[in-house]
Amino acid sequence: MMENPALCMPFGVDIDLIKGAMGDPDRVIVRKASNMIGMYADEAALSRLIEHGDPVHYEVFEKAIPDVEGHLIICISKLYPGKVGEEYYMTKGHYHMVAGTAEIYLGVAGQGFMLMKTSDGKCVAEPIRHGRMVYVPPYWAHRSINTDDVPLVSFCVYPGGAGHNYGDIEKEGFPKRIFNKHGVPVTQ
């Protein structure tokens, strides 16, 4: 049966449920400030950040699982704390290529929001933190936002073959942003 490349053997992986670290990831995706051009309200602030060291915004730690229907892709998303102008660090956000597929984010460390939107204008921000899971239903684009002083770490699961569609969010953006106003997260 294992001759089929869509199949794999069972395995275990350590997930630190306090810090959120994944033991022995097979792949790490790194997104820096320079990968976020066009995403923040204050473009000049982002440019200054890129010029001053281009800090890492977030990392995604993955296990090698066949990316085809029937499998479940797991990852750890680690979004660093920081602000671009008054806007909290966030992920690019994406729909799935197969738009009708869900994703779950189990908050492990830090706190913030999962900002979600549909292409027809609905928008919801759900709090996420250690011990709070957010369900992103099929057809909802989603972006993590870190409102804390420590990394926001989530354990994520989505269907194999779902894929990522970043292009539509680059064009559409989200209807809401979350800013730090005098030390408090404010949604605008």
Add this chain to the structure above:
Amino acid sequence: MMENPALCMPFGVDIDLIKGAMGDPDRVIVRKASNMIGMYADEAALSRLIEHGDPVHYEVFEKAIPDVEGHLIICISKLYPGKVGEEYYMTKGHYHMVAGTAEIYLGVAGQGFMLMKTSDGKCVAEPIRHGRMVYVPPYWAHRSINTDDVPLVSFCVYPGGAGHNYGDIEKEGFPKRIFNKHGVPVTQ
């Protein structure tokens, strides 16, 4: 868009990452000793257990999520500690009705094993405990076994529409069992 019953709004749910409790479950499935007839090696010991109070073996706590393709079903599985003769408490075990679908189990509390098998005779036992996730690939039947003195609690995710096939495991059983031999788990 929400007129389609396959769709739902985003939501959050509390998952206690120490005890494994789910906040506000929509459904609880309870399996007692009397639901486990035919599963254990020592049938007489199971009969005595059923006569003496028919204790709960395990509970599954679920959220109401549309059980159709594209969604992800989440639950908490809570398997109580105990033995039937020398054999540790376990779940019935199942394939998925759509056999080519995976499941993930993130161990939150207690410890034990995820026993997995294919219909063509492969069998693997992966340890599971707080902070250890087990990947059950497509086509693998799976059963939890609690080798601890406290409940074995896991956070589980599987694809909507996957369904449960208990019938084949009732007929086939698993090629291995895990017994307590002088206080130590032994696989036979």
